[in-house]
Structure formats: C-alpha cells, structure tokens
Amino acid sequence: MSAVIQPDTVPAKAAASREASGARLAVRRFLRNRLAVVGLAVVVLFFLFCFAGPLVYSTDQTHTMLQQVNLAPSGSHWLGTDAVGHDELGRLMYGGKVSLVVGLAAGVLATVIGTLWGAAAGYAGGWIDAVMMRIVDAGIAIPALFILLVVSAITTPGLAGLVLILGLVSWLVPSRLVRAETLTLKNRDYVLTLRAIGGTHARAILRHILPNSVSTVIVAATFQVADAILLVAYVSYLGMGVRPPQTDWGGMLSAGLTAAYSGYWWLILPPGLAIILVVWAFNAIGDGLRDAFDVRGRG
C-alpha cells in the first residue's frame, strides 16, 4: 500500500477506540437523559411495589368486610378502605399486578402484530402494500374506545381475552412505523447487494431488515405499553374490565368515582396517580430510548 496516505488507517484506530460499541453508546445516551432514568426507576419501583409489596404488607382482598367500609386512612389502613372494606393500599398492589401485566402483554402483542404486518407490507410493496395499509387506515379511522365499547356491549372477556382485544385494537401505529422503516431498509445498499448476488427474500427480511428494525420496534413497544396501560384503565371505566373481586387500577378508579363526591379522596387519588406515574414513566423511557437509538418515532 505504498500510496496509501495515513488518513485511511489512522481514523480507523481512532474510530475503534472512540465508538467501541454502538450499544454502549446508546446506553450512555439513555442514562444521560434524566427523565428517562427517573422513568425507569419509577417502573422498577412499581413492579416491586405490586409484586413484592404484598409480602410485606399483606391484606385480604377477597372477602367483603362490611364492618370497615370507606374508612379514612389511618395507622391500620394506610390508605383507608373501599366500599366493600378492602384495604386500599393492598388493593393498589393487587390491582397494579393486573394493570401492569395486562398492559405489558397487550403492548407487546400489539407491537408484534404491528411489526409483522408493517414489515410484510413494506417489503412486499405494490398493491399488497396498498391493500394492507388501507386496512390499517380503516383500523385507525375507528377510535379504539368505540370498538372497545361495542365489544363490551357484546361480551365481558377474561384476562387473556382482554389482552387479545387490546392487542387487536392497538397494533396500527407500530405497523405504520415498522412499514416506514422497512421501506428504507429494503433499499439499503447491503440489501440490494444481497439480492443482486442471489440472496432470498427470507434472508433479506430475517437477517437484515428485522434485526435493523429492532431499535424502532423497541421504542414503539415502550410507547405501546404506556398506551396499553392507559387503555386498560379506560376499559374498566367502560365496564368491560376484570370482574370483582379481581380489579385493576382503572377499576378502582371508576369504582371510586361516585365516592369522590362524598369526599372519599383516598379511593380515587391513589389509583389515578398510580396510572399517571406508570404511564408517564413508560413514555419517558420510550422518549429516552428513541433519543439513545436515534430513531424516528412518535414525537
């Protein structure tokens, strides 16, 4: 390489030490986003609260105890009791499990459906893409709450059914994101090269397009979980939530709505704030991840 002037090799070494790992860089960027770190902490704390909390603060959440209904917060019931005598703090943990698990599952399910749909549409292109995206448009045109209310008029699903329905009404946004990503990726030079030398479509999708969409998908999933937890809260409000004695934060909130006018603030503020905090936290995490991965997504 007689004629090779230094710049060819020098930046290589510099680059090697400078950006040793893209993942590490992303982690560092994420950690520098204060809101995102706070969000992460909030999510971890809420999971601990809901799943480990009952071990420390054990309460009876199955039997009605009419001798202690609507008690104000006190030393024995830190957050008071509800209309059937359940301890409100314990109920917050109990209902939180459902909210978190259903939200997480539905968010992930929506992302998976959306990713597959969007990747297929984007890669196929042409009329297949057009038809698939018109279906997405149609889905977006009907607000999820309306569909959920219609469904609730028809049936009251169990937990798994709830996850399925929520997943089915909220996969549309991630599908649009992933489709856009796929459209860019399928025209990347390495995919064109692969096709020119005889690589299969399966290889292009599985080895190149999906792995490179991972960051977009992760960011979309985070926002999707936030939305799903919020949606779970609406679902209970619409009257198709989990059945008593089971509950979730949305259920607690809507059960407390009537009591609120009687001044029983402890029946609505704790579940309301729990929903806001957790949804806020997932949004903050998503925002931080998006900046860290440097992907486009929802504003």
Add this chain to the structure above:
Amino acid sequence: MSTSSYLIRRVLQAVAVIVIVTIVVFGLLHALPGGPARGILGPQATAQQIARFNHEQGLDKSLPVQYFYYLGQLLHGDLGTSYTLNEPVSQLITERLPKTLVLTVLSALVGLVLAVPLGMWQAVRRNKAADYVITTLSFIAYSTPVYFLGLILVLVFSQQLAWFPSQAPQGETLGQVFSDPQALVLPVVAGAASMVAVFSRYMRSATLENLSEDYVRTARAGGSRPGAILWRHVFRNSLTPVVAMLGYYVPVLFGGALVVEQLFNYPGMGLLFWTAAQSSDYPVLLGCVLVIAVATVTGTLLADIVQRIIDPRVKAGRA
C-alpha cells in the same frame, strides 16, 4: 402529479378505507352472540321470536346478500332504527353530531393554540430547565385518563371553587349550547389536555429538526437574526408535518369526546353512543362507528389537502 389526479387518487383511497370499515362494522354486527336478535329481544326470547325477528329484519339471508343489502341501505342514508329509542339512527346522529363537532373542534383549536408555541419554545430552550418541566408536564397530561382529569377538574373548579358548572350545556340546539359558554370550559379543557401534550411534543421535535437544517445556516450566513429565522422559516417548515399529524389525531379526538360527553353529560354523539352501549342498541352503535370513521377519513383527507396548500413540494409530489 396534478392536483386533480392527486385528489381523485386520495378520494379513491378514502372510499376504499370506508368500504373496509363497513365490512368490519357488518362483521361486528354478526359477531354478536345469537346475532342481533338476541341482543334486542333479551335472553328470555324464544327461538320462534328470534326467527320471526330475523326474518323481519332480513337476518336469515346469506351473509354476502345481507352485506349488499346493508350497503344499499347505507347509500340511501339509512342506518337502521334504534332498538330502544325507536327513531331512525341517521336522525339521532344528525341531531347530535354537530354538538360533538363543536366540542372536538374547540378542543383541537385550544390544544393547538397552546401546543404550537409551547413546542417551539421548548425546542429553542432545549435541555434547559423549562424544557424539562414542560416535557414532564406534557407526559403527565398525556398519561392522565380523561375521566380522571375530568373528575379532578370538576372537584376543583366546580365543587371547591365553583367557577364553572360541572355539567356541560344541555341545550337541544347549537345556539343553546353556545348560550352557556361557561359550561363549555371544563369539557373543552379536558378534551384539549392530551392534545396539548401530544402536539407540543410534535412541534418540539419538528422545530428541533428544522433548526438543524442547512437553510437555517444559510439564513444565519445572510445576517438574519435568530428570532426572524425562527418566525420566517422554521415555524412554517415545522408546522407542515404537524398539520399532517392532525389528520391522524381525529379519531383520538372523537375517543376523547366519548368520555368527556359521558362525564359532563353533554348531549352529543359520544353520549348517544354510551347510552346505546348500555342498552346494546346495536344499530346506533354501529351507525356511530361508521359516521365517526367517515369523519376521520374526511379529516385525514382535509389535513392532506391543507398540507398540500401550505407546502408547495407536496403539490409537486416530491415530499
């Protein structure tokens, strides 16, 4: 692409979307356990009663036949008759849709008027304390279920401070609705909150993106002051993608209206839908879904056309 051929293509797309919606709605109608008949005649109905009902309503024909019959009705503006109110669904919706539109349009306007300057301001003050505070607040606004927010608003501003009534205006006509503007305040605020959150985020990222564009550097190199650049160039360029997003936000606005109307007892389409859901009044439910889908598709179409007007590149099919 010329404007007319673009319009034709967009309208065809919109029609395709609406056809898909009708199929979904029709499918839902028939997913009912025991069909629509069981829903309206109640669980005590005998098999004979159901069969007679099905025959009267044309529900014993094959699905495709029923679908085309249904489509034909739709084209004549016939959305069926409410099971419980015994009125044509189309008439019920015509009475209430304008009120819902008033609510949503007011919410959207209030939301945008707040969100756009807020987002720009955040972009300019990026990563400063104010940016963090507003970001946190918008996420909170976004994360709050509308019914919880509405409840807090009523508790604070209606019960405690008694500034605004806790019920929305109850008039039958639009004029009556507007005659009581005080009563509109809380519903509109509840409807606008998440809009402010979402669109200030959009505006913030669009502005940030534009601030790093080459043309900003060109303008600076020509001696333009930061304020002038922001106002003359960045603002308009950032607004274009936000307008496009507006189209996709229409369904969210309607979703919000559903809850807000129920909460504040506002006699719009959302409340109609809500009561219909309580009584399994399927013709009303599905009619509303259809009308809202059409409204959404129209909204998206309008947003596209507005974007075309303010961005000459879109007109040339380049963006």
Add this chain to the structure above:
Amino acid sequence: MTATTKGPAARTAASGPILELDDLGVVFTTETGEVPAVKGVCLQVRPGETLALVGESGSGKSTIALAAMGLLAANARATGSAVIAGTQIVGAPESGLAALRGKTVSMVFQEPATALDPLTRIGKQIAEVIRNHREVSAKDAAAEAVELLRRVGIPEPGKRARAYPFQLSGGQRQRVVIAMAIANEPGLLIADEPTTALDVTVQAEILDLLRRLAAETGTGVLLVTHNMGVVADFADRVAVMYRGEIVETGPVEDVLLRPAHDYTRRLLAAVPRLSVAAVADGTGRPPATARARTGGPAAGPSTPPPGSGAPGDRTPDRPAGGSAAGSAAGPVANRVAEPVVKLRDVSVVFGRGKAAVRALGGVSFRVEPAQTLGLVGESGSGKSTAARVALGLIPPTSGTVSLFGADLARTRARARRALRAGIGVVLQDPVASLDARMTVGECVAEPLRIHRRDLSAKDRQAKVAAVLDRVRLPREVARRAPRELSGGQRQRVSLARALVLEPRLLVADEPTSALDVSVQEAVLEVITELQGDLGFACLFVSHDLAVVQHFAQRVVVMRAGRIEEQGPTGTTLLHPETDYTRRLLAAVPVPDPVVQRGRRAERLATLAAGRTEAQA
C-alpha cells in the same frame, strides 16, 4: 444600485487583508471527549484574491470556514483569532456577527439541495438578505433580488424569483445561494465545497460565475475544496491542510506543480488526471503548452516533478493506466468468448400513464470477459439504472438482458439465483453497503452462506481470511464491526464480499466516489491487481472521467437515459465523436493551473462559438 456606491467597508481598507486567521483552533466536545479539529491555523485573504483551502475529509478545512463565519456548531469552541475587516469573530456575540454576515462576509455552501428554505420563494429569500442590512422597501428589495438573479445567470429572473427552491435544478439553486451571498457586495466570500454536489459541466459554470463576480467587485474568496482541479482552475494561492493544521501555503503554481511538503506531494500523486488530446473541432487553437503537457496521463509536467518519488508510485505499473489508449485493441481479441453481460435495446420506464418517466431508452452494451467497461455520465444520465438492470435488480420494460449467455427474463428463479453466484457487487456508499449489525467477517461470508452451503464454518472462515488478504486488510478485521473501519477499509470489505465467490463479473457503482483521492487510489489499485489475478470482467460506473480513463478499456457515455457514444477508452475519451462528450471532457478541471488556464480559455471559446452559431 445603492450598494455599489456605498461599497463595502472592506474596500476602504483595501491595503490590509480582509480575512486574517491567527493561531485559530477549534475543539469539538463530543460524547467521547474533546476532539481538536483545527490547530494553530494562520492565514490571510487579501481583497480580490482567492485562497484555496485544500485537504481531505476530516482535515478541518470546512471547520475553518464555519469558524470564520462564527457559524460553528454548538458543541464546537474556537480559540485564537479570526478577524474579518477589523472585526474579531472568535467570541463575538451573535448580534454582532449578524451585522457582519451577509454584508461584509458571505458564504456559499456545499449542498444546494438543502441550503434554501423549501417553503419560501427564492426572491423573498434573497430580499431577506438585502433587508437584513439595508433600509430598503420590500418592493425595492424584490426588484433588486430579480436583478441579482439576472446577474447570477438565472434565465427569466422576474418569473423565477417567484419559484420555490424545489422547482430549480441543483446548479440553479447554487446560483440562488450565490445571489444571496453577493446581495450586499461583501468584501469576503467563503465558498465551502461550492461545486462538490454538482455535475462537472455545472461545476465549470458555477466556477466561471464565482470568478466573474469576485473579479467585478474585488471580493476576496476563501475557497474550501478537496478537488485539485477546482484549485487549479480558481485559486491564486493555496493552503494545504492535513489533520487540522496547515502544512503548506503558497501561490497555486508553486503548490500544485512544485509541492514542498511531503503530504502535498502524495496527495497530488493520488489525484487521477484526465489525459486530453487536442480538441478536434478547430474552434480555437489550443495553447501549445496544453498539448505538450497533456500528452500522458501521468501528467509529467515540464516543471520539475512534484516530488521525485511521486510519479514512480503511480501509473506506470498499472495495467489499465496510461496505456488505456493503446491497449484498446487487446480486449477486442477476446471477443470470441461470450460476453459476460449483454444489454440489448433496453428501455426502462418507471411509473405509468402521465407520471411515467423513461429512465433508459434503447440502451445496448456488452461487457466482455476479463474486460473493464466504464459507464460514465452526469447525474440523471441513467448509468446507475443501467448497472442495476445488468444486475437484474430492475427488470427492463423492453429489450433483453443476458448474463453469462442466459437471458435473464427466460431463466427460472432457481437457475437465475445460481447465475448470480457469478456476480460481485460494490456500491457507492461505504456506510450503507455493510449491515452495521454484522461483523465484517459475517458480511464477507454472506455470499458463501447463500451459494456454498456445503462449506463448513472452518472452510468459510478460511475463505474469508484469504479474501481479506487479497484486498489487503488484516485478518483481524473479520471480528470487528463495520463502523470501526474507515470509509476506504469498508469499501475494501465490500470488495472482499464481492470477490469471495471468485465471480466472473464485478459490478462497481461509483465504488470510490465517497472516498478521498488517496484512499480511492488504493482501492482502485486493489481492484486492478485482483482483476489481473482472478480475471473477472468489470462493469465500472463512475461520474469521474479521469478515473474511468485510467481504469476501463471500453467506455459507454450516457446522457438522459440514452447512450451518447461508446468505444475503446483511448479513442472515445481522447477523440470524442459527439459534442456532448467533448463538452463533458472540456469541463473537467485538471490539477495543473497552467494547463487548466488554457483549457478554460478553450472551453469558453468553444461555448462562445457555439452560441454565435446558434444565433446565426
């Protein structure tokens, strides 16, 4: 015009330099620490003078230009001193800088596509610069903007002033940016790679325009460029930058013809030079010097060679170098063998109905075994589309494509896939060509995984190691991620991937145009050498006529989707038959100021002659 009478502040102080940098340094604060980009730079630009700041990517030349304007990014910090017409720029407040920018100093940027606000009419954007500095009514400013558009050579300026940037071509947009830059007749114009994004013929026009405007108003110009031809064409003096420092400064003829610094010598030696014959159309008699000088591609100038070692380092040992002209007969003898790729009467139409765009029309060419065919043309000429048709990525709308003798349209999918094992591909973008999620080794092994599934992991690794040796990369890079490599190294990884199956055809679409000249030379050298060893044919797409001349035996000149002419490189690029090719060749600036001066005069004379002919 008021501006002319007022005159810029600079002219009054004509004696001193309009720009003076003294010990200028720039440090970037990045996520990984502080990175010095510019260190201790001292230079001056006097009124009426053009100083070219040259260097390769990352040398800090553009950073200096931005620092002089006070336009550095927020994460950059300038130290030392940068004085424009008596005003210190380093550390000046934004308000003070705004008063200076567009009035005393202006800037022309590299990317005309993005330099203008897409939503504001161009007349208004020019008027904005005028009204930033002068109390002029909106109406007068608009009229002045039209006048400026006329001065920068925009046809129908009154009408065009109402156009949006996207309605103009790249060259016209750059003219608009120039109109904004000269609106207040600044004393200093900073041009940062002003023609890099443009086609060579447009580049020549923009350089002519800048030269004329600077001369008319006595403006000093700081020209930032990587292109030695542009330097030779435009500059009075040259400063050479290397890794943030100036290594050599001097008059253009000294630096380009008698470089003192070792780096300058190596840089110049790596520049591919266009060999030109006398212009055949007889419109102007080319200066004798040009003829003498341009006899050979090694550009052996009559002046002492730029560094004794330099000429020996390059061309002579290249098979397809200076002998391209003479070796044209060689490949012809091979014609008995079947062509590797054959396009016959290929047309490609994108879209349908009124929106249909004809990307290719009636294109026919063939690539013979072991031969290199150069496909040249300006942007939009269809050269890349033609390459993609040859690769089977774009199906032809009409016409036939055969690969290794088989008609692609008639072969079954499986057979077609097998045929493709004989193709290697290298595309332009070093970043986009390699999947960032794979290691270099996985990237190179991918063709083996597709076509040689019988290979064990060990054999595969051995093959990857062997081909990395061939492209002169250390074997260890197989474990690295593509992002850890430089652009030149990445292109060699692409080349390794292309060659790992020992293909019969290499399709290279602008493989070196994103690279610095020195790196380009190394990559081309590797391709040439391996072609000698492995005997593959090569379809080489490039906009760079000099590179094609050195690299290809045959050349196809394309224009607007059609073939303008084709033939042996030596004939077609030395004695072109069509006016278009002649104009294309004449527009290429050569990195020799004396020769280039002659070529420029010749080109302008030809253009003038053409114009009078057209009028007659």
